Amino acid sequence: AQSVTQLGSHVSVSEGALVLLRCNYSSSVPPYLFWYVQYPNQGLQLLLKYTSAATLVKGINGFEAEFKKSETSFHLTKPSAHMSDAAEYFCAVSTTNTDKLIFGTGTRLQVFP
Amino acid sequence: NAGVTQTPKFQVLKTGQSMTLQCAQDMNHNSMYWYRQDPGMGLRLIYYSASEGTTDKGEVPNGYNVSRLNKREFSLRLESAAPSQTSVYFCASSDQGTYGYTFGSGTRLTVV
Numbered sequence: 001a002q003s004v005t006q007l008g009s010h011v012s013v014s015e016g017a018l019v020l021l022r023c024n025y026s027s028s029v030p031p032y033l034f035w036y037v038q039y040p041n042q043g044l045q046l047l048l049k050y051t052s053a054a055t056l057v058k059g060i061n062g063f064e065a066e067f068k069k070s071e072t073s074f075h076l077t078k079p080s081a082h083m084s085d086a087a088e089y090f091c092a093v094s095t096t097n098t099d100k101l102i103f104g105t106g107t108r109l110q111v112f113p
Numbered sequence: 114n115a116g117v118t119q120t121p122k123f124q125v126l127k128t129g130q131s132m133t134l135q136c137a138q139d140m141n142h143n144s145m146y147w148y149r150q151d152p153g154m155g156l157r158l159i160y161y162s163a164s165e166g167t168t169d170k171g172e173v174p175n176g177y178n179v180s181r182l183n184k185r186e187f188s189l190r191l192e193s194a195a196p197s198q199t200s201v202y203f204c205a206s207s208d209q210g211t212y213g214y215t216f217g218s219g220t221r222l223t224v225v
Contacts, residue, residue, distance in 0.1 A: 034213055043203060043216035099144050099163060101214060105155040
């Protein structure tokens, strides 16, 4: 079975500071990994995905994530936070054996001026 | 705009009432899903449909039923609503789940 763990339900950063949102996964087969963003009162929007190609994945809005098999991690980063980045972020995993996405519990990012 | 459309956006039910949440996608996707989102618990899969005519239980199916009416539409029914079903419900679709889902904007359901 697959699972993801997001460390930190809330993360606060200053505008212009580095954003780091942590995600660790568990999977018995090679995983496909995703980051989604949810703005208030909206649905989820795909930020980026890892599907066994390059381990460093670039997404929308300046976000990127690196797949590290040895650490079973897929942390999301952005060099410089913007006020508009304030949202909830979800890490998710699936595999070639299933079409189902398993989500983490989410991390709410706050950005202070 | 192409995507996943959910109706209604908001609903208040009394305990014991029934209702159906509607979902339609226009991307010709094979697979469709229903999730519920609760604070601190992320999204949990209720039911999914890998193709027209098939449905399967997810992590939290109790108290719900689904119908895959055709390739476009996947409805979620609450036969006798309970306060524990107060949640935000999301429908999603995918052509191949390993490449991610497209989500609807959600239905906020309150059961009193």
